[in-house]
Amino acid sequence: VLYLGGRTEIAPRPAAVIGFAGVATDEIEGFFDHPELLEHVMKQSVGIALPSAAIDQDLSREILGRAGVLSMVAVPIAAQGETMGVLVMGARMVSFDVEDWLAFARTASLQIGQALALAWTLRQNHFLLDSVGEGIWGIDSGGRITFVNRAGAEMLESEATMLIGKGFHSLVHAPCAEPDCELAGRFGDDRKVGEAAFHLGNGAALSVEYTATPAHEDAQRGTVLIVRDTTERQRARKLAELEGLRRQELQVKDEVLSHVSHELRTPLAAIHQFVTILLDGLAGPIEGEQRQYLGIISRNVNHLRVMIGDLLEATRFEAGGVTLKREPVAIADLLAQACETLAILARDKAIRLNVSVDADVPAVHADPSRIAQVLTNLIENAVKFTPEGGAVFVSAVRGDATDGSLCISVADTGVGILPEELPKVFDNHYQGTNTVNLTRKGFGIGLHVCKDLVERHGGRLWVESRAGEGCTFSFTLPAAGSEPR
Amino acid sequence: MSQKKILIIDDDPDMRLGLGVRLRAGKYATVFAADGATAIAAAQRERPDVILLDLGLPGGDGFLVLERMAAIPRLASIPVIVVTARDPAASEAKALGLGARRFLQKPVDAETLLAAIEAATEGS
Numbered sequence: 001v002l003y004l005g006g007r008t009e010i011a012p013r014p015a016a017v018i019g020f021a022g023v024a025t026d027e028i029e030g031f032f033d034h035p036e037l038l039e040h041v042m043k044q045s046v047g048i049a050l051p052s053a054a055i056d057q058d059l060s061r062e063i064l065g066r067a068g069v070l071s072m073v074a075v076p077i078a079a080q081g082e083t084m085g086v087l088v089m090g091a092r093m094v095s096f097d098v099e100d101w102l103a104f105a106r107t108a109s110l111q112i113g114q115a116l117a118l119a120w121t122l123r124q125n126h127f128l129l130d131s132v133g134e135g136i137w138g139i140d141s142g143g144r145i146t147f148v149n150r151a152g153a154e155m156l157e158s159e160a161t162m163l164i165g166k167g168f169h170s171l172v173h174a175p176c177a178e179p180d181c182e183l184a185g186r187f188g189d190d191r192k193v194g195e196a197a198f199h200l201g202n203g204a205a206l207s208v209e210y211t212a213t214p215a216h217e218d219a220q221r222g223t224v225l226i227v228r229d230t231t232e233r234q235r236a237r238k239l240a241e242l243e244g245l246r247r248q249e250l251q252v253k254d255e256v257l258s259h260v261s262h263e264l265r266t267p268l269a270a271i272h273q274f275v276t277i278l279l280d281g282l283a284g285p286i287e288g289e290q291r292q293y294l295g296i297i298s299r300n301v302n303h304l305r306v307m308i309g310d311l312l313e314a315t316r317f318e319a320g321g322v323t324l325k326r327e328p329v330a331i332a333d334l335l336a337q338a339c340e341t342l343a344i345l346a347r348d349k350a351i352r353l354n355v356s357v358d359a360d361v362p363a364v365h366a367d368p369s370r371i372a373q374v375l376t377n378l379i380e381n382a383v384k385f386t387p388e389g390g391a392v393f394v395s396a397v398r399g400d401a402t403d404g405s406l407c408i409s410v411a412d413t414g415v416g417i418l419p420e421e422l423p424k425v426f427d428n429h430y431q432g433t434n435t436v437n438l439t440r441k442g443f444g445i446g447l448h449v450c451k452d453l454v455e456r457h458g459g460r461l462w463v464e465s466r467a468g469e470g471c472t473f474s475f476t477l478p479a480a481g482s483e484p485r
Numbered sequence: 486m487s488q489k490k491i492l493i494i495d496d497d498p499d500m501r502l503g504l505g506v507r508l509r510a511g512k513y514a515t516v517f518a519a520d521g522a523t524a525i526a527a528a529q530r531e532r533p534d535v536i537l538l539d540l541g542l543p544g545g546d547g548f549l550v551l552e553r554m555a556a557i558p559r560l561a562s563i564p565v566i567v568v569t570a571r572d573p574a575a576s577e578a579k580a581l582g583l584g585a586r587r588f589l590q591k592p593v594d595a596e597t598l599l600a601a602i603e604a605a606t607e608g609s
Contacts, residue, residue, distance in 0.1 A: 258572045258574075258575060261570075261572065262541075262570045262571055262572065263570075265570035265590070265591050265592065266497065266500075266570045266591065268591075268592055269500065269570060269591035269592040269593070270497070270499040270500060270503060271592075272591075272592035273499070273500065273503030273504070273507070273592065274499075274503055276507075276594075276595055277503060277506050277507060277510075280510070280595065282506055282507065282510045283506070301592070305592055312572065312574075316574070
């Protein structure tokens with residue numbers, strides 16, 4: 001019976017029952033499971049025979065009695081310099097020359113030890129080869145696969161057992177008919193390093209780097225091929241290149257727009273300056289129609305000013321150069337400020353701005369200036385698209401009960417948006433061309449930016465509308481403490 | 486209370502005229518400079534209470550004017566409000582770092598401008 005174990009302990013169950021003349025194997029199970037005996041042999045690393053003067057007579061009799069034998073030998077099994085197990089043999093007779101028997105057992109244990117050591121080495125080598133990320137192939141002189149590790153098999157989306165004996169070239173170059181193909185198996189007598197592309201039968205393609213090293217053993221000639229899959233790296237490099245180009249492009253765009261916006265602002269500032277001087281009566285009294293027309297110029301100058309600002313803002317969003325500075329935010333204050341800013345615009349069109357904030361709105365952790373931007377944008381749009389004398393309703397309520405979020409809605413009483421047009425309103429540069437009776441265009445950049453801002457906060461922005469009944473833009477913000485870190 | 490004096494440094498004559506009209510209507514006295522080179526001399530001669538400074542100027546830009554003024558003890562304490570068409574993302578931090586009190590981007594609303602001047606002259 002063979003007991004195997006680790007460095008200090010032997011498994012109490014036998015690892016193998018080698019044979020027992022005239023006795024059923026299951027009868028032996030447990031017969032020699034005598035921890036003291038196993039431990040003694042293990043620790044001392046010596047063979048013992050029973051009965052023996054070296055072992056206490058009572059113990060000796062007890063062990064033999066339990067095993068149902070009259071004599072026995074137990075020898076340690078050493079593999080790789082360590083005792084790894086115990087070989088136990090028993091006999092139902094006492095006529096053996098115990099020393100001879102012990103010598104036989106030692107020889108047997110030596111052979112078992114060597115076999116174990118070999119098995120462990122093989123297993124270790126396999127483990128090592130399967131642990132490396134590179135594919136490792138053994139290829140014989142005929143181009144057939146004699147060995148492949150796990151990574152190699154995975155590259156071919158197969159398993160090692162399925163690949164052994166197959167032709168390497170036809171597997172990695174599915175459609176290749178090139179007689180001089182570098183992967184066609186004739187790697188020659190020199191070490192060779194190269195780059196290649198694998199084309200698998202299923203259409204997949206890999207970029208690889210390989211090293212082919214000639215391997216000779218006895219009359220066998222072959223090649224060890226080590227292959228590194230560089231597909232990811234190539235893809236990452238391409239992506240990085242594209243990203244670099246995109247950044248460069250955005251940088252140029254930013255510079256150009258920055259310059260253009262400066263150039264536009266200078267004359268605009270002069271127009272703005274003198275229109276307001278005239279409107280404020282600093283150059284003499286103005287009246288009636290004059291005031292009305294100057295008011296129109298002034299509003300359009302302001303509109304231009306906002307558009308110039310949006311141009312740069314939109315590019316910077318695209319470049320991702322926005323970081324949120326979150327802090328506890330009282331939404332009622334932000335709403336009040338936004339409405340105050342837009343009061344003049346609303347008053348000019350005789351539009352009522354109704355604001356209601358529920359008492360139980362949750363606290364939010366947000367970037368106040370960014371949320372103010374979203375609010376201003378949405379309310380400004382609502383005012384813009386509501387006809388004179390209409391109303392805009394702004395409300396802040398606790399969102400649906402499950403997530404305890406904050407939900408803010410801005411509803412106008414304008415012309416609304418046709419259903420097929422709704423999904424497009426958040427597109428960059430959407431112009432709202434199909435909105436009926438549009439007197440003012442241009443809410444594209446703003447909404448695109450708003451949606452991005454809300455999503456950066458972990459919220460959602462959407463629009464509902466029925467043509468002719470106005471539309472409602474709503475967004476949520478996660479309650480403080482629930483936003484993703 | 487004596488009338489406060491504002492030095493307007495801007496190379497655009499339209500801007501100088503417009504700002505002048507607006508500020509005089511706000512009961513301020515106005516003096517002008519049209520370039521960076523004469524701006525410092527004007528500041529030393531006129532001893533204004535507040536300076537409105539454009540950034541894009543011939544003969545030494547607004548940043549240079551800010552640097553020079555900071556180095557002259559008599560001028561270092563005069564509050565400077567930058568009024569420029571330039572992008573704040575590129576210029577505001579630099580201007581404030583060189584000692585400007587405020588950064589206003591053109592076009593500037595009259596209320597904003599007058600409030601900034603008032604805040605700058607407070608306590609002086």
